[in-house]
Amino acid sequence: MLSIENLRVVYHDVISVLNGISLGVKDGEVLIIIGANGAGKTTLLRSISGMIEFYDGDIIEGDVKMDGTSIKGLDATDIMKRFDLTYVMEDRPVFWYLTIEENLGAASFSRWDKRVKADMEEVFGYFPVLRSMKGKRAGYASGGEQQMLAIGMALMTKPKILLLDEPSLGLAPLITEELFSIISQLNQTGITIMLVEQNAHAALGIGTRGYVVEMGRIVLDGTAQELLENEDVREFYLGSGKKERKSYKDAKRYKRRKRWL
Amino acid sequence: MIDLIQTLGSGILVGLVYALLGLCIVIIFKASEAFNFAIGEFLILGSFLFYVLFFNETLPWHRALPLGVLIFLFFSYVFFFDIRARFVIAIPSGLVAGFLIFCVLFFGLNLSSLVSSSLLRFIIALPMGLLAAGFVGSMVERITIKPLLGRSPISMTIITLGLGFFLRGCIQLIWGSHAYPFFLDLPDITMEMGDFLFLSDPIWAGILSLLTFGLVIVFLFRSRWGLAIRATSEDQAKAMAFGINSRFILLIVWAISALCIAVAGIMISNFGALQVGMGYVGLRAIPVVLIGGMDSIGGALIGGIIVGVCESLAGTYIEPMGLIGFKDVAPYILLLIVLFIRPYGLFGTVRIERV
Structure with missing residues (x-):
């Protein structure tokens, strides 16, 4: 169980990005975090x-606590080795x-040991396309x-918790779908997943719970199903709110509610 | 014709030493995108460290003691913060290392009384000298480069400029600025075939440089640590996210680089004498890496040979025409020409463009 308690993060001593964010990741779930650009999602994962x-x-x-132990201020490599938490x-x-x-x-x-080769085979099992091009430079891959x-x-x-930062960035919808099905497969093998996404619809489809982040705060939380049905989320992130036409002028004048709760 | 072949041959032998210098610049540039301008000072320092071990040079206590204390502090620091040893292990191991260094500097190693054969003495002293040079390299990295990790490479480059002056001052303080006779007394392998004559020292220099070059390449491309180094060279943040400790990797890169520079330094000192003013030879690495390409290891080898050959051609054919000293300028003229045609150097990386 990973828990984040009232986290405030400032870049370069002046730019305040996270303003007291609190959330918990339960073991074995797929937690989705959605939010606009600049909301602080990536900063949260970092x-x-x-x-x-x-x-x-x-x-x-x-x-930031991992099963009650604070991991704040530790080196990235230490966190990875001691708490099996990997950030993509x-x-x-x-x-x-x-x-x-x-x-x-x-x-x-x-974690170099004799089992690396076997693990590589396992990865190739998940992603068969990689096996056929394993001698190729990664820069030339699509x-x-x-x-x-x-x-x-x-x-x-060998993570127990996987933090994924926008895996669907710049990918075609079909590829995204394949990727997400693999992510939910991984989840079924027991890996807890925290997924930050812009593609809210696809992400909420595989998620168990979700949070909406805005201006460095949690503004909404609930199960994935609840979020999918929520009026505001539908309007701002799924693009399928009320059917009638809206004036662009309204959006430009920031009429939309900033605080949802 | 005989002249030409003779010139080319000796040019290539010297070029191999230059290639090694180029390699040291290239691996640091790849790992941290900084240009190490302190290469000349590393070169003298490495040679002096070897000199102390090989020729049984001793220092007065007021010079040996601060060095011992410095080594103690550094070792404890690295053991405690990087290797994560406990306090009770870190401090004593630092003390042991510092005391050993002090003893070696103060009492001298006296290898010559233990081993009579000079070749054997060389074989024993070389790894120790190189190890010492590697430690100094990592120490310098820890103090000057590590705080800048994640910052602009330009600031690291500027730091190395200042570092060069600082190290030169230190060397002058410790060993003075007079010349030390440097004669390795390696087995004579002078090659004399018909009209050709290749002297023993340059041949040894070429062989050892090539050997070191090869070992570094094998380390980089065939070992697990080499893989981590190459990954870190590409992107420190990505490497950190996948559990490679970029900071420690950078330390290792500097150590390797200092070690290779020491090999080149010993070989170059062996041509003549060792003194602080010799540091300018290290700057010969600039045309080498710029001609070969700043981020190409193979380019360093080719660039080194090109610079060596160019230098000796200029020495044989142009200097007798009355242009004394043209030998030192020729590589830079060649450098200008190459940069006009290929701004990234001959073998600079072609950026991967996905299609």
Whole structure:
């Protein structure tokens, strides 16, 4: 159980991105986090995984706890090794100039043992397309293949909790669908998944619970089903609110409710 | 014709040493995108460390003691923060290391009384000297480069400029600025075939440089740590997210680089004498990497050979025409020409474009 308590994060000492966010991730669930650009979703994942320091951000208040132990301020590699938490960064974090096999090898660096080869086979089992091109440089793979590789690399680290940052970024709807079905397969093998998404419809389809983040705060939470049916979420994220035409002028004048609760 | 072949041969042998210098720049550039301008100072420092071990040089206590304390602090620091040893292990191991270094510097290693054969002495002293150089490299990285991780590469480059002056001052303080005679007394393998004559020292330099170059490449491309280094070189953030400790990897890269520079330094010192002013030779690495491509390891080898050959061709054919000193300028002229034609160097990475 991962819990985030009243987290406040500031970049470069001036830009306040998370303003007291609290949420909990239960073991074995798929938690969806949706929100507009700049809402602080990526920052949230960075501060959980310990990468925030690298981007010159500071956790100035609040705590991140893993089963009651605080992981705030630990190194990213420490968090990964000790708490089996892996963060897949946005925009397909693969090493372009390494081959696909080397990519998987590099990802298993922290736990190199005899079973790496077997784990690689397991990853190829999830993503058969990678097997056929394992000697190829990852930079030449297509966007979908790169994203699959990124998730495969995350699997090589043997995570218990997987933080996925917009896996559907820039992918065709069909590929996204395939990817999400694999993510829910992974969830069934016992991996807890925290998924940040813009593609709210597809994400809520595989999720158990969801949070809506805005301006660095949680503004709405509920089960995935509830969120899918929520009027505001439908209007702002699913693009299917009331049927009548709306004036663009209203949207431009920021008439929409900022606070939902 | 005989002249030409002779010139090319000796050019290639010197070029291999330059290639090694280029490699040191390239691996640091790949890992942190910073250009190491302190290469000349690393070169002298590495040679001096080897000199201390090989020629049984001793220092007065007021110079040896601060160095010992420095080593103690550094070792404890690395053991505690990087290897995550407990306090009770970190401090004593640091103390042992510092004391050993102090003893070696103060009393001298006295290898010559233990081992009579100079080749054997060389074989024993070389790894120790290189290890010492590697430690100094990692120490320098810890103090100057690590705080800048994630910042702009330009600031790291500027730091290395200042570092160069600082190290040069330190070396001058410790060992003075006079020349030390440097004669390795390696087995004579002078090659004399008909009209050709290749001297023993350059041949040894070429062989050892090539060997070191090869070992580094094998390490980078055939080992697990090498894979981690290559991954970190590409993107520190990504590497960190997948559990590779970028900071420690950067330390290792600097250590390897300092170690290779020391090999090149020892070989270059062996051509003449060792003194602080020799540091400018390290700057020969600039045309090497710029001609070969800043981020290409193979390019460093080719670039090194090109620079070496160019230098010796200029020495044989152009200098007798009255242009004394043209030998040192020729590589830079070649560099200008290459940069006009290929701004990224001959083998600079072709950026991957997805289609």
